[in-house]
Amino acid sequence: MTVLLGVSTAHLLNDAMQSVVPAVFPLFQQSLQLSFTQIGWIAFTLNLTASILQPLIGAYTDRRPTPALLPAGMLFTLLGMVCLALAPSFGMLLLAASLIGVGSSVLHPESSRVAHLAAGQKKGLAQSIFQVGGNTGQALAPLMVVFIVMPLGQRGFLWFTLLAVIGIVVQSVIARWYAGALQRSAQRRRSRTPGKLAPKPLSKRFTIYAMSILILMLFSKFVYLASMTGYYAFYYMERYDLPLSAAQICLFALQFAGMAGTLLGGPLADRFGRQRMIWFSILGTAPFSLLLPYAGPTASVLLCIVIGLILMSGFSVIIVYAQELLPGHIGTVAGLLFGLSFGLGGLGSVLMGWLMDIHGVSIMIQWCAYLPLLGLFALLLPKDSELIRQE
Template identity: 45%
Template sequence: MAIAAPLKEKPVQRPETTMYSILLIIGICHLLNDSLQAVIPAMFPILERSMSLTFTQLGIIAFTLNMVSSVMQPVIGWYTDKRPMPYALPLGLTSSMLGILGLAFAPSFLTILCCVFFIGLGSAVFHPEGSRVAYMAAGNKRGLAQSIYQVGGNTGQAMAPLITALILVPLGQFGSVWFTLVAAIAVLFLIYIAKWYKDRLIHLRAASKKSPAAAVQTVITKPIILALIMIIFLIFARSWYVSAIGNFYTFYAMNAYHVSIQQAQSSIFVFLFFGAVGTFLGGPLADRFGKRNVIIVSMMASAPLTIFLPFAGPVIAYGVLALIGVVLMSSFSVTVVYAQELVPGKIGTMSGLTVGLAFGMGAIGAVALGALIDSAGLTPTMTAVAFLPVLGLLAFVLPSDKTLKEWHS
């Protein structure tokens, strides 16, 4: 039975016009931001050979990147809910630009960790504020708006295999210096977004003074806490599985099927590319069929596919990875919107919490899975993580969309 309890706060009053131009630009910025992050796992095969790093050390690099972003995202989201900071967006990408520049010249494992810290910090600033911009520009199409925003990030992450094959394999570690240009472009776009964001805040503040009833003061009840816990478990299952594929399936394919780095990376690209497709489709589907329904179908329908993948073979694996990407990642943007509507008035906090958790769970998963591979072996580990989406059964406990509306009506 779904969690249910009445709540009598007024919903956030938002304009009904959907600002597609702003959504497109913030989506492109998300693509550019996450393509910078994609450089890190894309460098794993290069660093593993050039610096003789262990799987555990590679996991620690991923942990540093994702954990910095995970811990800081909800903190920044909470702070900017109280004091919005439009120009934090370009400042965050500047931090990432400095990190990616240092990464090209990093001589040691510790230096790499330091550079990755700055990239993670930039990401922590960008994600909750970028999600807030998408919310402000959404009008009455929250699912679609969040999908446009999130699909940019998933597309950027999907760039990792192409970055490896086309840039890092021929140019090595120094090839990452070219991504400072990517960061600079993102900073310019975000200066424009920050100006719109600032003007929009002025308009909203003026409207709130005319209509004080539009203000939201959400009471965090026990049913809301339980629903958030369920969301956290679902994010855990999805993030650990995505971490396993994104960070270690390359090595699994090379070991099990004896393919080259480029061929193994191409399978990751398929997974991430179709994951971006699924991210985009999830929002409109949630607007039409309900967020809870999309989350349930996403998790449960992907479970048989993930269990079959380790036995699929090198050719069929491409199709299976594509299907897993579409189905599993269709819930990514939907969980963000679900959390925002679960606790209205805390847009930055909820987006920082859900997206930050995805990063953080992926970070913990990278370290844990790397250590497990070192101790238990690659094949047993990749086979075991295939059962993680089965935890999607917990989605049946979530309150329905109708219940959420009743809570806040």
């Protein structure tokens, strides 16, 4: 549990720094005179660097686990925060976003492997503890914008370097435990009694079918989240004629409730089944996402709480489900799914920014509200019992 709390804390620090970037898009738009399309490109760069590198790093560390990558990843995030604080132009913002994305791409696959090693039999709970750190960091980002960045301006990002330094220290401690755990695991493999049969692998067609549905669920979830974290503040300020600080309260409510949903999602999936939890987490969001564009300012906060609670409950479950589909590829699966989540969010941000420049913010927020209806396809996922029968 100490190790799980450690990787969760590192995840919190990383995602707090990463999530503060889209949270300050209105600030950058005003100070640097950026268009919505340029804002979308910043989000795309942040997410693309992570989406491309994460599966590659995961595949590499499946073959050669590297504990030293844990503190090294946080160092990239520190450099990204420095560039963000000093950026005089759109190009420098892109560089800062890419550095933060690289740091994130290193953290997720290796930290997910650490959580898997420390989990024992409670894989869902362990992944939820790891993931809830990230959701907590995402929830804190809007508050950090209100209390740090808005009073101090762009130079306020220098305070985030303290978080990166703390993250380097935490990751260094975890890396030492991780190195020892790898040695113990290697010793157990060498001493294992020969002759024990390995489980029969799942068929390629079955695995591709299930993974395709999981990827569709990631598309629904993370493109919708990109519309909320990157652009809902503009919609909220425009519709209700309220300041940015008021809009950040909605985003905080969304992310804070998501923290609770993530923590509950893994244990509930361990009890009621992963397939059920996945479809509920996406499809169950739809009634509330469809209401959100038409609610008043107070009701919007309440709806954001419900949306965050339900929508965020499924991601850790999707990761564990996919790791069971592809046993022995823990880092690859974690890197692939985290990478896809960032990549889909980045592509969605660019597309939405371009469409908002053409059609306006309001219409795009209304259209994006339909994305959780794709959760209907999660009903086609193989049930947990079908996975067991195929082993």
